[in-house]
Amino acid sequence: MSEKDLDTANKIKQAASALFLEKGFGRTTTRDIASAAGVNLALVNYYFRSKEELFKTIMMETVQGFIGQLHVLMNDQHTFEEKVELFVSNYTELLKKRPDLPIFMLSEIRNHPEEMAERLGIEQIIKEAKFFQELAQRCPDGIHPVHLFMNLISMTVFPFIGKPIISVGAGMDNETFILMMEQRKQLVPQWFLSMLKPQTEG
Amino acid sequence: MSEKDLDTANKIKQAASALFLEKGFGRTTTRDIASAAGVNLALVNYYFRSKEELFKTIMMETVQGFIGQLHVLMNDQHTFEEKVELFVSNYTELLKKRPDLPIFMLSEIRNHPEEMAERLGIEQIIKEAKFFQELAQRCPDGIHPVHLFMNLISMTVFPFIGKPIISVGAGMDNETFILMMEQRKQLVPQWFLSMLKPQTEG
DNA sequence: ATTTGATTTAAACAAATGTTTAATCCAAAT
DNA sequence: ATTTGGATTAAACATTTGTTTAAATCAAAT
Incomplete structure (x- = not known):
């Protein structure tokens, strides 16, 4: 069809x-x-024109789409907490369908790092996003907002990247793994938001 | 020399x-x-014998070494909190020197997933590790320990994987990036341990 | 019906690449 | 000094692979 x-x-x-x-x-x-x-x-x-050109085209469209979601999400009319939840659940859904995407993007991106970044305009997208302004405001003193953004991306994306090692190591089948990823749609936002609360120093 | x-x-x-x-x-x-x-x-x-065999040999030794560190760390004579700090700082140091390691391992591991896992015996290593028993004990009710282990690995490793995107997106040079990774040696354990404390629901 | 121009095909080309061969080198043992 | 067996080398081999060419096909316009 x-x-x-x-x-x-x-x-x-x-x-x-x-x-x-x-x-x-x-x-x-x-x-x-x-x-x-x-x-x-x-x-x-x-x-x-060539295999290389075909690859560049595909790569560009792929990354474009991946970042594009982010752009929309980061600027729309939701509350901060909603944005966090949407971020996690949207990307979890995407990665459930295309778990190879991150490695593909990240492993091939190093070959054209500057060119890639320029064309995508990631810098503008991120800096102009309301989400980052809101994040910066809520950020505990002395902690750079990028730290927390790293954590959000990491906890959302990495489990899919590390699945071959983690799931085998923990002895879980694919079904169980997907189930855990579903749980993380709720858990990751909770963990993330708790990082924004002033820590009780230990 | x-x-x-x-x-x-x-x-x-x-x-x-x-x-x-x-x-x-x-x-x-x-x-x-x-x-x-x-x-x-x-x-x-x-x-x-061949390029393929050479690759397999190197891959096996690399992964072996990577996991090996984990094995020692997880079973030695430190407190739980010390193990967490050592985990983060050891792997941060390793990744500062060899930032390409994770993508290399993870991108090529998919081609030999079962074979790789078997030879490495990751399953035994992880399950027998004292660290996991301790983690399971401290884990909040209803949350699988693997979730928290995922978080620890994610927050430690992913920033290095995502560096090309993140650092460009945030407009930071390499020096600044390394500085942040140094900060995370302290921060990640704090965040991780706070996930083990009973959450104030809300 | 003819023409036109894009699309598709089979075939070939040229370069790259994994691998092997057969000769040579070299150090240690006899 | 000779022999022996591994280490090294230059060269060649056989495929693979990206790319091109020139002819064939096809649909739309004239």
């Missing part, structure tokens, strides 16, 4: 995206891509 | 390790490796 009515360029992009995600750039061949897309090999270079 | 007195096999392993870490398996060529090690191309296949 949804594959057949795509035009050729999109069939290639979709197939390539899946393969890049699964095996990375270096281990994916143009013949793999053409085969998976069900199109002639030459069409990969016909529609996208 | 330290490079010249290595025997050939170790020169190859060391060079290959750096290259795999930097560019991944697919983008690293055997000629790159031989050249970086300063040895003849054929010696790569002479000492290690």
Whole structure:
């Protein structure tokens, strides 16, 4: 259904995206891509100038979409607490569907760090976001707001990245893992918000 | 100094390790490796049967060492609070020196998930660790200890993984980033331990 | 019906790459 | 001094892989 009515360029992009995600750039061949897309090999270079260019296109759109969610979320009409909950649950849902996304993005991003950052304009997105102003206000003295933002991202995203080690180490099956991620939709915001309360020094 | 007195096999392993870490398996060529090690191309296949085998060897030793630290740490004679602090500061120091390690391990681990896990015996290491027994005892009702362990790893490791995005997004240079990681040696244990205290619901 | 231009195909090309071979070197043992 | 066996080298081999070419196909416009 949804594959057949795509035009050729999109069939290639979709197939390539899946393969890049699964095996990375270096281990994916143009013949793999053409085969998976069900199109002639030459069409990969016909529609996208090269494998590298195809990769850049896909990477850009992927990261764009990933950050885009953030942009909207951070500026809309919810309370601070709601924003936190939405952040965690939105990204948890996304990562449940596409658990390979973070590693793919982060592992390949190092090859074009400055270029990537510039094109995406992450700096503006983050600095202009209301969420950060609100976070900075509520932040305990002496603790940089970025610390807390790191914690929020870390606790939300890392379990998916570390799943192969953690879940095996803890001896849990996939079902149990997903269940825990569901629990974390509530737990992570609680932990995060408690970090904003003045600590009882120990 | 330290490079010249290595025997050939170790020169190859060391060079290959750096290259795999930097560019991944697919983008690293055997000629790159031989050249970086300063040895003849054929010696790569002479000492290690193939590029794949060389990779597996390096990967296994790397992960082994990474987990090994954990094993010692988790069972020695420190108090629970000390173990937490040691966990964070040890891995922070390690990641300051080798920030590419987590992505390398995690991105390539998916290709051999079951085999990897079995050989490492992560399951035993984790389950037998005193740290986990202590953690389970102190864990608030209804919250699985693995949740909290995830948080500890996440807050310690993820900032290094996400550095390319986070530090650019926040507009900070490398020096500032390292400074923050130093701060986190104290902060992460505080946050982590506060998660063990009964929450004031709200 | 013809033309036009984009799309698709099979085939080939050129370079890169993992691997092997056969000869050479070299140090230790006899 | 000779021998022996591992270590090293230059060269070649066989595939793989990204890319290109030139012909064929097809749909829309004239």
